[in-house]
Amino acid sequence: MREMYHLTPIMVFLLPFFGAALILLTGKRQLLRDFWTIVVSIGTFLLVASLVPDIIKNGAVEYHLLKFYPGLSLKIKVDAFGLTFALLSSFLWIVVSFYAIGYMRSLREHNETRFFASFSTAMGGAIGVALSGNLFTLYMFYEILTISTYPLVAHKETEEARKAGRKYLAYLLSGAAFVLFSMAATYFLTGTLDFQSGGFIRPQGNENLLKIIFISFVIGFGTKAAIMPLHEWLPSAMVAPTPVSALLHAVAVVKAGVFCVLRVILYVFGPEALSYLNLPFIFAIIVSFTVIFSNIIAISQDNLKRRLAFSTVNNLSIIILGGIMLSPMGVIGAMLHLVFHGFMKITLFMCAGAIFVRTGKELVSQLEGIGAKMPFTMAAFTVGALGLIGIPPVAGFLSKWFLCMGAIEGRTWGFLLVFLLSALLDAVYFLPIIYEAFFKKRPYEKSSLQEAPASLVVPLVITALASVALFIFPDTFYLLAEEVAKSIFPGRVK
Amino acid sequence: MAFCTFAALTITFNISATHKSLRYHIGGWPPPWGIEYAIDELNSFLLPALALIGLLVLLHCRQSVKREIPEDKIHVFYALILLQMTGLFGMTVTSDIFNLYVLLEIASFSAYGLIAAGKRGAEFAAFRYMIFGTIGACAYLLGVGYLYILTGSLNMTDLSQILPRIYGSTTLLAGFTFLVLGLGIKMAFFPLHIWLPDAYSTAPSQVSTLLAPLFTKVSAYVLFRLVLNVFHPFYSLSLYPIFSLLGWIAAGGILYAGVMAIAQSDVRRMLCYILVVEIGYIVFGLSAGNRLGLMGAILHILNDMFMMALLFAAWNSINLLIKSSKIADWHGINKRYPLPIFTFILGGLAVIGIPPFCGFFSKWYLLLGLIKANNFIFAAILLVSSLFTAICFFRIIEAVYLTPGNNHSRLPPSPRTPGYLKEGIVLGLLTFTLIILGLASGYLMEFIEKFSALGTL
Numbered sequence: 001m002r003e004m005y006h007l008t009p010i011m012v013f014l015l016p017f018f019g020a021a022l023i024l025l026t027g028k029r030q031l032l033r034d035f036w037t038i039v040v041s042i043g044t045f046l047l048v049a050s051l052v053p054d055i056i057k058n059g060a061v062e063y064h065l066l067k068f069y070p071g072l073s074l075k076i077k078v079d080a081f082g083l084t085f086a087l088l089s090s091f092l093w094i095v096v097s098f099y100a101i102g103y104m105r106s107l108r109e110h111n112e113t114r115f116f117a118s119f120s121t122a123m124g125g126a127i128g129v130a131l132s133g134n135l136f137t138l139y140m141f142y143e144i145l146t147i148s149t150y151p152l153v154a155h156k157e158t159e160e161a162r163k164a165g166r167k168y169l170a171y172l173l174s175g176a177a178f179v180l181f182s183m184a185a186t187y188f189l190t191g192t193l194d195f196q197s198g199g200f201i202r203p204q205g206n207e208n209l210l211k212i213i214f215i216s217f218v219i220g221f222g223t224k225a226a227i228m229p230l231h232e233w234l235p236s237a238m239v240a241p242t243p244v245s246a247l248l249h250a251v252a253v254v255k256a257g258v259f260c261v262l263r264v265i266l267y268v269f270g271p272e273a274l275s276y277l278n279l280p281f282i283f284a285i286i287v288s289f290t291v292i293f294s295n296i297i298a299i300s301q302d303n304l305k306r307r308l309a310f311s312t313v314n315n316l317s318i319i320i321l322g323g324i325m326l327s328p329m330g331v332i333g334a335m336l337h338l339v340f341h342g343f344m345k346i347t348l349f350m351c352a353g354a355i356f357v358r359t360g361k362e363l364v365s366q367l368e369g370i371g372a373k374m375p376f377t378m379a380a381f382t383v384g385a386l387g388l389i390g391i392p393p394v395a396g397f398l399s400k401w402f403l404c405m406g407a408i409e410g411r412t413w414g415f416l417l418v419f420l421l422s423a424l425l426d427a428v429y430f431l432p433i434i435y436e437a438f439f440k441k442r443p444y445e446k447s448s449l450q451e452a453p454a455s456l457v458v459p460l461v462i463t464a465l466a467s468v469a470l471f472i473f474p475d476t477f478y479l480l481a482e483e484v485a486k487s488i489f490p491g492r493v494k
Numbered sequence: 495m496a497f498c499t500f501a502a503l504t505i506t507f508n509i510s511a512t513h514k515s516l517r518y519h520i521g522g523w524p525p526p527w528g529i530e531y532a533i534d535e536l537n538s539f540l541l542p543a544l545a546l547i548g549l550l551v552l553l554h555c556r557q558s559v560k561r562e563i564p565e566d567k568i569h570v571f572y573a574l575i576l577l578q579m580t581g582l583f584g585m586t587v588t589s590d591i592f593n594l595y596v597l598l599e600i601a602s603f604s605a606y607g608l609i610a611a612g613k614r615g616a617e618f619a620a621f622r623y624m625i626f627g628t629i630g631a632c633a634y635l636l637g638v639g640y641l642y643i644l645t646g647s648l649n650m651t652d653l654s655q656i657l658p659r660i661y662g663s664t665t666l667l668a669g670f671t672f673l674v675l676g677l678g679i680k681m682a683f684f685p686l687h688i689w690l691p692d693a694y695s696t697a698p699s700q701v702s703t704l705l706a707p708l709f710t711k712v713s714a715y716v717l718f719r720l721v722l723n724v725f726h727p728f729y730s731l732s733l734y735p736i737f738s739l740l741g742w743i744a745a746g747g748i749l750y751a752g753v754m755a756i757a758q759s760d761v762r763r764m765l766c767y768i769l770v771v772e773i774g775y776i777v778f779g780l781s782a783g784n785r786l787g788l789m790g791a792i793l794h795i796l797n798d799m800f801m802m803a804l805l806f807a808a809w810n811s812i813n814l815l816i817k818s819s820k821i822a823d824w825h826g827i828n829k830r831y832p833l834p835i836f837t838f839i840l841g842g843l844a845v846i847g848i849p850p851f852c853g854f855f856s857k858w859y860l861l862l863g864l865i866k867a868n869n870f871i872f873a874a875i876l877l878v879s880s881l882f883t884a885i886c887f888f889r890i891i892e893a894v895y896l897t898p899g900n901n902h903s904r905l906p907p908s909p910r911t912p913g914y915l916k917e918g919i920v921l922g923l924l925t926f927t928l929i930i931l932g933l934a935s936g937y938l939m940e941f942i943e944k945f946s947a948l949g950t951l
Contacts, residue, residue, distance in 0.1 A: 068936035
């Protein structure tokens with residue numbers, strides 16, 4: 001492990017929080033405030049991106065910021081795994097920023113300063129989670145992320161929004177308590193909290209305590225990753241403004257949950273300790289249940305955002321399933337799906353938001369003939385939906401391909417079936433939307449062109465194009481994913 | 495007070511540089527006959543904390559004193575406050591258990607007087623506090639009496655050398671129990687806390703701002719001093735299961751007070767119950783009985799002083815501005831007075847235990863201590879009660895940030911109210927301290943670890 005001598009990672013850590021402070025300070029002047037949002041998001045992305053070549057070439061770097069007490073320190077670790085997530089969130093942050101500014105202005109929302117400041121803090125939390133080098137640092141940013149998202153969820157300040165906010169906090173803070181317990185117990189057993197490829201918990205000793213620790217970790221981070229039956233908060237949180245839903249679903253919050261679960265599986269316990277505890281199979285069964293069941297619920301949802309929410313629950317569990325299969329291909333697939341799902345799902349959410357801004361429609365059953373009115377939006381929607389089903393030439397095909405390969409590699413045919421069945425169910429609830437949008441017409445309504453404002457349409461077209469582009473040029477993310485698989489399963493990757 | 499702070503800080507730096515305790519013999523009489531004041535690793539960092547909080551609270555409270563205390567009584571009021579601080583300082587530095595009793599009573603009596611100056615109902619609350627407090631003081635004095643009969647000495651160092659010879663004695667056990675009981679009342683340990691919510695929520699607001707962070711914590715410190723220094727930790731923690739029993743009571747208290755805190759509609763009463771919860775944490779540390787737990791508890795004494803000081807001070811500012819302490823009246827006041835609200839919320843996050851605020855670190859070490867003692871039930875209760883505190887504070891966050899306000903437009907905008915800037919600076923300083931204490935917690939832990947009695951664990 002190399003020590004680090006340049007300051008980029010620290011700047012990445014601090015920039016979003018600095019941005020939040022700037023936004024708060026210049027809140028009265030709308031233009032300047034929005035300018036900061038954009039500048040900070042682009043700056044963060046560039047900083048993260050500048051780290052990529054070095055990491056791919058030379059491997060991970062670590063940096064101790066501050067030591068509290070033996071075993072407890074603030075530590076940055078830039079490895080392929082964290083960098084993938086940081087890259088994803090910081091890039092999508094730029095897109096969502098443009099979109100959010102357009103969205104908030106079109107709807108003349110209130111309290112925009114608080115909104116953008118919380119947004120920036122939340123992104124800081126997500127990137128902090130990505131680049132944490134030990135469980136303590138991870139926990140800290142995880143909490144920052146949770147708390148800064150709360151005002152976003154309850155942004156509308158209606159009774160319903162406040163209720164959703166309460167539910168969100170109740171779930172996530174309880175989850176954090178579980179995490180804290182596991183963290184303390186882990187420290188008690190091993191005397192360290194630093195992540196290590198392939199895990200730092202030795203497969204020996206008190207088996208029951210280790211099992212409890214793992215289960216408690218999974219419950220803790222699983223609330224954020226919306227594993228059933230801990231997913232309840234996610235559909236309720238849909239009352240938030242659409243950019244927030246996009247942030248929750250594709251970029252920061254739930255992805256951070258998945259990221260943490262994978263961190264625990266691959267970097268705290270590791271394949272060896274987990275197999276020793278006989279846990280992967282049981283956990284995989286629970287996750288498979290979530291994969292299938294959430295998709296079945298999604299079919300019955302008429303509210304577009306809620307349908308997308310359940311689709312998110314489904315995809316998150318697919319990613320976790322890819323990780324817990326503990327095969328190199330599965331891990332590569334999970335990493336790729338983490339990224340690609342982000343791009344595709346954010347496209348879909350931004351489409352839902354654009355439709356709402358333009359027409360005020362929120363239900364799937366109202367979308368007949370909308371394709372003619374908003375062709376760009378719906379085209380982007382189609383791309384995202386096809387990607388989630390897993391149809392080339394959209395990136396979703398690639399990640400699902402690797403996931404299936406992972407299932408075959410581990411000779412776990414049941415999970416292969418789960419992946420395929422889930423793709424089938426995806427098709428069942430996405431294709432009708434596309435069909436109704438383009439091939440049906442609503443009587444008594446003129447089908448003239450009524451596209452949403454450019455600040456909404458351009459971002460979603462960009463992410464849709466990016467989803468396709470990632471199918472053709474997945475190299476960067478593939479290299480990062482391969483790096484992860486190599487470090488976790490030494491000798492098992494060609 | 496500024497002078498006190500400076501002096502205390504000098505002493506601390508001196509101690510941290512030399513790691514030798516500083517001893518002063520009053521009147522030139524050598525111990526064990528004379529009264530000795532001693533400062534070592536256990537109390538040297540509490541002393542400047544006390545002084546600093548006292549100073550900041552006094553700087554902060556001028557406006558509210560003006561409003562709540564009649565003009566012709568103000569000088570008496572400040573005199574009582576200084577007397578209070580004298581008592582607390584004395585309790586922290588003395589190394590003589592009878593002298594400690596005297597100083598405890600000085601602090602308590604000035605507290606009764608200060609509390610009785612409050613709004614309607616304060617006289618009764620102060621009276622009840624006085625009855626409880628006196629019972630506590632009696633119990634403590636009885637304990638001192640037992641010890642004196644057995645050993646003929648009152649000096650702590652001296653006692654710690656004599657006592658091990660008679661550890662089998664039942665009389666000693668009775669004395670120890672009385673001491674713990676007396677301090678339990680003074681530090682508002684459940685179920686002996688019942689005086690606290692009434693007394694502190696009817697007292698003049700600046701009095702609760704001063705007493706809530708300090709008094710209970712100093713009593714808790716005295717308990718640590720007895721447990722670790724006067725008695726051998728082996729006696730107080732291992733020989734009899736007193737503290738594992740107290741741990742269960744604390745567990746009940748933490749849950750009870752947590753629920754009560756959620757049930758309050760008045761912010762100050764809510765804070766009072768949270769204070770009782772925090773005292774329960776400190777006893778948890780004792781019940782863990784290992785080094786990490788005890789160090790966590792000692793760190794928590796320090797952290798909690800500052801957290802409570804910030805919360806009560808911020809509450810005081812808000813209460814002064816909108817003249818109401820009910821959560822229902824706090825709706826939407828963020829628009830009007832963002833600064834005190836923001837610091838209040840940050841203090842709340844510290845109490846919940848969000849890193850990098852200091853509250854997290856003491857909880858972390860307590861948690862480690864409890865896990866090391868194989869006490870998973872207490873560990874779970876610690877976490878659950880953090881959730882209770884989270885409910886309390888997020889209820890307030892929801893009220894002040896996310897609920898449309900009612901008729902606050904009649905209130906003057908913040909910069910025009912007198913003392914706003916000064917109070918803002920004090921609150922900002924306290925918030926800053928919470929972060930500093932969090933970041934410096936490693937240094938503090940290493941400092942506490944040097945305390946000799948911990949080495950025997």
